[in-house]
Amino acid sequence: MKCDIVLAGVGGQGILSIATVLGFAALENNLYLKQAETHGMSQRGGAVQSYLRLSDTPIFSDLIPFGKADLILSVEPMESLRYLPYLSNSGYVITNTTPFRNIVNYPQIELIMEEIRNLPHSVAIDAEAIASEIGQSKVSNMVMLGAATPFIELPLESIEKGIREIFGRKGDLMVDLNLKALYAGREFAQANR
Amino acid sequence: MTKKLLLGVEAIGQGAIDGGISGVYAYPGTPSTEITEYIQENVVAISRNIHREWSANEKTAFESALGMSYAGKRAIVCMKHVGLNVAADPFMNSAMTGINGGLIIAVADDPSMHSSQNEQDSRYYGRFAMIPVLEPSNQQEAYDMTRTGFELSEKLGTPVLLRITTRLAHSRAGVIPVESAITENALSLPSDPLQFILLPAFARKRYQTLLDKQSKFEYASEVSPFNSFIDGKDYSLGIVCCGIAMNYLMENFPDGCPYPILKIVHYPLPSKMVKKLEQLVDKMVIIEEGYPIVEEQLKGFFGYGKPVLGKLDGTLPRTGELNPDIIARALNLKSESGSAIPELVTNRPPALCKGCSHHDMFSALDEVTAQYGDGHVFSDIGCYTLGVLPPYHSGFTCVDMGASVTMAKGAADAGLFPAVAVIGDSTFTHSGITGLLDAVYEKSNILIMIGDNESTSMTGGQDSSANGRIESICAGAGVDPEHIHVIQALPRNHEKLVNLIREEIAYNGVSVIIPRRECIQKSARRASESKKQKSGLCAQ
Numbered sequence: 039m040k041c042d043i044v045l046a047g048v049g050g051q052g053i054l055s056i057a058t059v060l061g062f063a064a065l066e067n068n069l070y071l072k073q074a075e076t077h078g079m080s081q082r083g084g085a086v087q088s089y090l091r092l093s094d095t096p097i098f099s100d101l102i103p104f105g106k107a108d109l110i111l112s113v114e115p116m117e118s119l120r121y122l123p124y125l126s127n128s129g130y131v132i133t134n135t136t137p138f139r140n141i142v143n144y145p146q147i148e149l150i151m152e153e154i155r156n157l158p159h160s161v162a163i164d165a166e167a168i169a170s171e172i173g174q175s176k177v178s179n180m181v182m183l184g185a186a187t188p189f190i191e192l193p194l195e196s197i198e199k200g201i202r203e204i205f206g207r208k209g210d211l212m213v214d215l216n217l218k219a220l221y222a223g224r225e226f227a228q229a230n231r
Numbered sequence: 232m233t234k235k236l237l238l239g240v241e242a243i244g245q246g247a248i249d250g251g252i253s254g255v256y257a258y259p260g261t262p263s264t265e266i267t268e269y270i271q272e273n274v275v276a277i278s279r280n281i282h283r284e285w286s287a288n289e290k291t292a293f294e295s296a297l298g299m300s301y302a303g304k305r306a307i308v309c310m311k312h313v314g315l316n317v318a319a320d321p322f323m324n325s326a327m328t329g330i331n332g333g334l335i336i337a338v339a340d341d342p343s344m345h346s347s348q349n350e351q352d353s354r355y356y357g358r359f360a361m362i363p364v365l366e367p368s369n370q371q372e373a374y375d376m377t378r379t380g381f382e383l384s385e386k387l388g389t390p391v392l393l394r395i396t397t398r399l400a401h402s403r404a405g406v407i408p409v410e411s412a413i414t415e416n417a418l419s420l421p422s423d424p425l426q427f428i429l430l431p432a433f434a435r436k437r438y439q440t441l442l443d444k445q446s447k448f449e450y451a452s453e454v455s456p457f458n459s460f461i462d463g464k465d466y467s468l469g470i471v472c473c474g475i476a477m478n479y480l481m482e483n484f485p486d487g488c489p490y491p492i493l494k495i496v497h498y499p500l501p502s503k504m505v506k507k508l509e510q511l512v513d514k515m516v517i518i519e520e521g522y523p524i525v526e527e528q529l530k531g532f533f534g535y536g537k538p539v540l541g542k543l544d545g546t547l548p549r550t551g552e553l554n555p556d557i558i559a560r561a562l563n564l565k566s567e568s569g570s571a572i573p574e575l576v577t578n579r580p581p582a583l584c585k586g587c588s589h590h591d592m593f594s595a596l597d598e599v600t601a602q603y604g605d606g607h608v609f610s611d612i613g614c615y616t617l618g619v620l621p622p623y624h625s626g627f628t629c630v631d632m633g634a635s636v637t638m639a640k641g642a643a644d645a646g647l648f649p650a651v652a653v654i655g656d657s658t659f660t661h662s663g664i665t666g667l668l669d670a671v672y673e674k675s676n677i678l679i680m681i682g683d684n685e686s687t688s689m690t691g692g693q694d695s696s697a698n699g700r701i702e703s704i705c706a707g708a709g710v711d712p713e714h715i716h717v718i719q720a721l722p723r724n725h726e727k728l729v730n731l732i733r734e735e736i737a738y739n740g741v742s743v744i745i746p747r748r749e750c751i752q753k754s755a756r757r758a759s760e761s762k763k764q765k766s767g768l769c770a771q
Contacts, residue, residue, distance in 0.1 A: 078346030
């Protein structure tokens with residue numbers, strides 16, 4: 039088993055919560071893991087990425103080589119395109135459709151969506167809308183993680199356990215909302231892959 | 232012991248705790264900050280009451296760590312690469328004094344300049360000071376080499392430099408720590424009372440001692456459990472691979488590398504091992520992240536000997552961090568890229584947070600300085616450096632910590648008017664105060680804007696040791712109290728701030744304006760912490 043994921047977003051969007059849950063699930067399954075993060079200046083609203091590598095054999099590089107990523111999981115549509123050189127021919131782009139506009143020259147969203155639709159394998163999901171339906175816009179990152187689960191060879195129970203572990207200190211309600219978000223995202227991706 | 236998921240920097244922090252430190256000393260700086268933060272939050276470190284407060288700058292941090300070593304206890308001092316420039320004086324001289332308790336200098340370099348103003352390679356400092364350098368290739372080694380580095384330091388009687396780069400610093404992997412920490416040293420003074428007195432007569436002896444130790448340092452590298460020779464079948468090429476480059480190399484050879492490899496993570500270079508490789512192969516390639524320091528040592532000045540390839544001949548790029556693809560290209564291996572980035576994807580540079588108090592400082596400053604044209608505002612290192620980017624126009628220099636004050640002074644000396652320095656509270660504490668003394672002494676015609684957000688924000692909101700005392704420090708340094716102003720940085724105070732800046736630019740002398748409001752990230756964190764504490768109390 040090998041799964042290389044580029045997590046993409048904008049500083050402050052909290053992509054590391056996704057990485058933390060997956061990291062927990064990977065450890066549960068005795069997998070090797072490497073996860074490179076962006077700290078420092080870019081965290082102030084700049085483009086940020088995390089390279090998450092899971093494998094049942096030892097992993098050498100902290101960075102994913104070009105053309106080897108199985109998944110680009112992006113919480114922002116334009117950011118999903120920034121890492122295409124990393125994506126393998128058979129790899130999937132799973133992206134949120136809500137733009138994060140903190141720059142004046144943000145491209146037209148229709149053009150971005152067209153680029154995403156033209157990719158061989160992609161799932162575009164309005165995570166904010168699904169999260170609001172659930173009743174808490176904060177859980178949109180777990181919607182995104184849910185949408186990625188059909189493409190990651192990790193038992194769903196381990197990911198659920200990861201959510202319980204990581205959000206446990208925020209109370210049962212937050213755990214339930216995040217689990218609901220996970221299932222909703224997963225369902226959407228399964229129906230729209 | 233169970234596996235822990237740790238960032239490289241956290242692995243160093245855990246290694247230091249398990250290696251028996253009595254203190255960590257540091258000034259925050261990306262990518263080194265979390266070494267100290269890990270120790271600050273660690274339960275064992277708290278229960279042992281390990282010293283773990285931030286220092287005013289890297290020099291004060293270094294000297295305190297050296298003082299702890301003098302007193303017989305183990306200490307680690309942490310900084311980013313450019314921080315070692317600030318601490319260079321005690322660093323170089325600590326090689327002369329040697330140590331009493333084990334001393335590790337953990338320095339995080341930033342190739343590709345993700346969050347820095349240069350990509351200098353700290354291994355040169357190690358060579359300059361003639362002390363051992365450790366350069367772990369992965370998180371487990373970062374832990375192991377830190378933990379055992381204190382023993383090495385004490386055995387060889389020298390400070391040891393531990394060098395990592397950004398990618399190892401901020402990448403997480405499983406680390407297996409040891410069962411129990413080494414006990415802290417007892418308080419004990421150096422056996423030689425002259426060891427730490429670098430008066431010329433004694434210093435000459437210490438320098439000879441340092442030179443005499445060199446063969447021992449090299450022997451330690453030769454027998455280091457961390458350096459290794461990995462034989463291969465194809466002797467047409469030999470690879471010398473340093474630190475994290477080892478991972479990028481092996482990523483290209485999951486089933487083993489055909490060429491013999493010398494893995495170097497402990498310096499000085501072990502000459503026997505290097506010569507062994509050289510004898511075997513037709514030519515060598517040196518793969519190292521940072522400057523070509525090993526390559527320079529191995530490449531023949533007169534062109535004799537076997538070819539040595541690397542960054543100097545363009546086999547590998549001279550700038551930026553390495554990755555598996557760069558190494559694939561250097562070794563003529565196949566490397567495939569996915570599809571190109573679509574043209575419509577635009578850059579997304581970092582920006583000041585919404586509601587940040589620096590917005591209020593810059594909008595007022597821009598309004599006043601517009602009439603003078605470009606080039607009058609000297610910026611510094613911190614979040615407020617972002618004032619040089621649109622929509623603001625507040626900064627035409629950004630060089631090193633504290634340089635805003637002194638460069639404004641120098642430009643004013645040259646006749647530039649107005650000359651305005653923009654500096655944050657923590658950077659002012661770090662290196663602005665001494666420059667202010669110069670300006671006060673000469674009655675320089677400058678205005679200093681100290682954007683006081685009561686936080687070292689770019690690195691995550693650490694407290695600064697001058698918190699709440701900025702204006703009294705300015706008054707104590709001799710600034711006329713009539714020309715020190717504290718104003719709350721809020722949109723409703725815009726006109727007031729504009730007028731203050733106008734008045735103080737008109738004043739011929741040193742004036743200080745302190746727009747103050749806590750970093751919004753820090754206040755948000757504090758609010759959520761106190762909410763958590765309250766809900767915790769209810770649950771009880």
